Amino acid sequence: xxxxxxxxxLDNFELSKMVDTSDEWIMSRIGIKTRHILKGEGLGTxxxxxxAVKDLLEKTNTDPLDIDxxxxxxxxxxxxxxxxxxLISYKAGLKNAFGYDISAACSGFxxxxxxxxxxxxxxxxxxxxxxxxxxxxxxxxxxxxxxxPIFGDGAGAVLLEPNTEGLGLLDSELHSDxxxxxxxxxxxxxxxxxxxIETVKNKWHHIYQEGQxxxxxxxxxxxxxxxxxxxxxxxxxxxIDFLVPHQANMRIIDATAKRIGLPKDKCMVNxxxxxxxxxxxxxxxxxxxxxxxxxxxxxxLATFGGGYTWGAGYLKWAYDGGDFSR
Numbered sequence: 536x537x538x539x540x541x542x543x544x545l546d547n548f549e550l551s552k553m554v555d556t557s558d559e560w561i562m563s564r565i566g567i568k569t570r571h572i573l574k575g576e577g578l579g580t581x582x583x584x585x586x587a588v589k590d591l592l593e594k595t596n597t598d599p600l601d602i603d604x605x606x607x608x609x610x611x612x613x614x615x616x617x618x619x620x621x622l623i624s625y626k627a628g629l630k631n632a633f634g635y636d637i638s639a640a641c642s643g644f645x646x647x648x649x650x651x652x653x654x655x656x657x658x659x660x661x662x663x664x665x666x667x668x669x670x671x672x673x674x675x676x677x678x679x680x681x682x683x684p685i686f687g688d689g690a691g692a693v694l695l696e697p698n699t700e701g702l703g704l705l706d707s708e709l710h711s712d713x714x715x716x717x718x719x720x721x722x723x724x725x726x727x728x729x730x731x732i733e734t735v736k737n738k739w740h741h742i743y744q745e746g747q748x749x750x751x752x753x754x755x756x757x758x759x760x761x762x763x764x765x766x767x768x769x770x771x772x773x774x775i776d777f778l779v780p781h782q783a784n785m786r787i788i789d790a791t792a793k794r795i796g797l798p799k800d801k802c803m804v805n806x807x808x809x810x811x812x813x814x815x816x817x818x819x820x821x822x823x824x825x826x827x828x829x830x831x832x833x834x835x836l837a838t839f840g841g842g843y844t845w846g847a848g849y850l851k852w853a854y855d856g857g858d859f860s861r
Contacts, residue, residue, distance in 0.1 A: 536821045538818065547567075554684075556680045570688075579614075588605070620635050644665065644818055667690065701851065711842060754794065761795050776829075781816050835849060
């Protein structure tokens with residue numbers, strides 16, 4: 536796993552000076568203490584992704600010219616076009632790769648991972664990089680205490696290659712329901728509501744979220760789809776080494792683990808220090824826990840995002856992560 540987190544850390548104490556909140560309020564309701572924020576003029580999601588990819592290439596000793604394809608999952612692209620994947624490929628020196636973006640909010644990395652695995656399985660390509668990256672600070676309203684404590688910036692990346700040992704992404708189940716858009720969306724900036732003075736004044740270019748509706752949908756859908764993937768692959772709780780849940784908030788993580796009967800020590804959690812980095816949460820979890828993972832470990836990836844989008848994947852880990860300990 537490759538990753539990049541910006542140097543600047545916004546903690547709850549500093550955040551409480553910006554909006555009516557406190558460390559106690561945030562920790563009790565969300566479970567986040569710090570989040571990384573990308574600062575600097577003209578620096579967008581491609582900057583995060585570029586550095587995550589370069590970290591990945593260095594760790595795996597991979598020639599950037601050998602990469603066939605790069606898929607970037609993001610909802611905060613640098614611009615509508617060209618795609619952030621194209622910009623990352625250019626900056627990281629992937630001169631022989633083509634690329635494109637996937638927009639599925641917090642489920643984006645899993646959606647991209649499944650897509651890339653199919654390119655590998657067909658034999659069309661041999662080396663594919665999947666990036667999950669978001670600069671959430673670019674669409675957060677720091678006067679809205681219900682959303683601004685939640686999100687942070689970051690990027691994670693993984694290299695997919697052919698495998699004949701029964702390792703890698705073995706199964707998945709993905710879903711979407713546009714009816715959920717009313718509860719979690721960014722209203723303006725697209726073709727329905729192009730940017731105007733009014734849309735800016737109305738703060739329609741920021742995240743809008745109805746917390747209770749999203750919480751209820753996230754817990755039920757993440758739990759159900761995880762259980763479905765486990766059942767389909769005849770996996771019990773004892774077979775699972777780790778649940779890798781989207782880091783939305785601590786209550787959702789706890790409820791999802793409880794929903795499938797998984798103990799806390801089998802649940803990857805780093806939301807306290809990174810916050811919700813949207814498409815980057817799953818790869819940042821894998822990166823953070825990489826040194827603890829062993830070849831053959833059974834992982835269930837579970838996610839839920841705005842729109843709504845959700846899904847789960849069964850991943851059999853393909854290498855001893857301790858070889859890449861940081």
